[in-house]
Amino acid sequence: MELRQIQYFVAVAEELHFGRAAERLHIGQPAVSQQVRRLERELRTQLFDRSGRTVTLTPVGQALLPEGRELLEALDTFAAKARRLAAQSEATLRVGISSALGERLDDFLDALPADGAGTRFEFQTLDAHTRLEEVRAGRLDAAFVRGLDSAPGLRLLTLWYDPLVVALPAAHPLAERGRLDLADLAGLPLRIAPRDKNPVLYDTVVAACRKAGFEVTIGPPSTGLQDTLADIGAGTPGWTLMYPTAAGTVSSRRIALLPLEGEPVTIRMSLALRENADSERQELLVATSTQVRRRIARESRADAEE
Template sequence: MELRQIQYFIAVAEELHFGRAAERLHIGQPAVSQQVRRLERELRTQLFDRSSRAVTLTPAGRALLPEGRELLKALDCFVAKAERLATRNEAAFRVGISSALGQRLDDFLDALPDPGSGTRFEFQTLDAHTRLEEVRAGRLDAAFIRGVENAPGLRFLTLWCDPLVVALPVVHPLAERDRLDLVDLAGLPLRIASRSENPVLFDTVVAACRKAGFEPALGPPFTGLQDTLAEIGAGAAGWTLMYPTAAGMVSSRRIALRPLNGEPITIRMFLALREDAEPGRLELLTATSAKVRRKVAEENRQLD
């Protein structure tokens, strides 16, 4: 039995005329009659009554017509889904990232509901402002972004919220402690990106210091995390804050990383995408984001 035989049967059943059915199917009438006869032989039942000038359905034909329509509907769904998957597989998913995602990027990829779908990812490391503009312009499909919760034309999915950790010289007396109080760092210069370079991080850290009762003394200009860590490790007085995901970048035994007591300093990570994102991808990314949130929350609970 072939699906085309079911298709021919339904066309004749709906037209009740072999000639009109053939026109509808864009094939010759003999082919339609031949395949319907073959179907009847294979089913061992007559589907049409051809005893008069009019073609009518037999009781068996009327009973099988709804199931035949369901078969063709299922075929249409099958083909449509295959086409969607093919389109998704052929197109790369373009994502903007920062340089300090670390294992969290792995967590995101692991959380994808359908890792075997063949979706190919392309990542671009860009500054936060450029990431958002590229998503808005459609040149990126999504972007990881910290601290920005809304922007025109964009939708934000919450991913995780990690507490920042303190990096300071391992020779400093404070490094002997397992955890630090933020106020203990009041006497050390803070090495941090300027507000013009990273307003979210700068404002969050300065606000936390003021809440702890002191105004941070800003150190030399921040030229990048690796350079700053190298200078601190070489003996320059100062401290900085790092995302836990960037801890793997610290290879120097001269740097100590310490968590903070009390209320953590956190900056939420989001996945930004266009408001008019394709529904299938939006559904996939929403499910993935929820799974990442649960995983990170569980990890943070275990650390407390």
């Protein structure tokens, strides 16, 4: 028995005419008649009554037609999935990233579903505004972005929440504590990038300080994390907040990194993709984002319990 014989049987059963079935299948009528005869011999039963002027289904043919259709639907599903997997195995996803993802990028790649294991990634380190514009233009498939609640034309998939940590001179008396209240830093100049360079971080920190009961004192603008840390380590009065994923880059013993007591200052990391993105790639990125979010949430709960 061959699948094409099932296909011919279903076509004739639905058309009740060998000629129309042949036209529908784009083959000659003799081939259809021949293959249906072979199927009947294989099954040892008659599927069609050809004794009259019209073709009709026998009771056996009527009973087998639903199963025949299910077989063909299963074949279509099988073929579609094979094409999708083949496309994914050859696919390259272009993703915009920031420079401070650290091990979180590994977490994202580890969360890739099994059916996307062959997907290749090309990463581009760009500023946040450029990342979003490149996704909108279709030059990037997705981008990691922080702190956005919405973005026109884009879908934002929550990945995780980064709890910011305090960096201050190791020689400062506050550095001797295991944790800090944000209010402890009142009066000490904050080193942070200007708002026009990083509005998400700037607004988040300023709002958190106000919530803690003080107006932050803004020190000299930060031109880059490493430069700022070097100034702080050299004794320049000040402090800054940094993402925990960047903490591993701090090697100076002149810098103390401390978590905040109480309610943490967090910034959401999302994956941005176009609302009209290719459905297969969108499904892959949604599944990956869901998995990495669950994994990091489990790790956070485990750390809290310890």
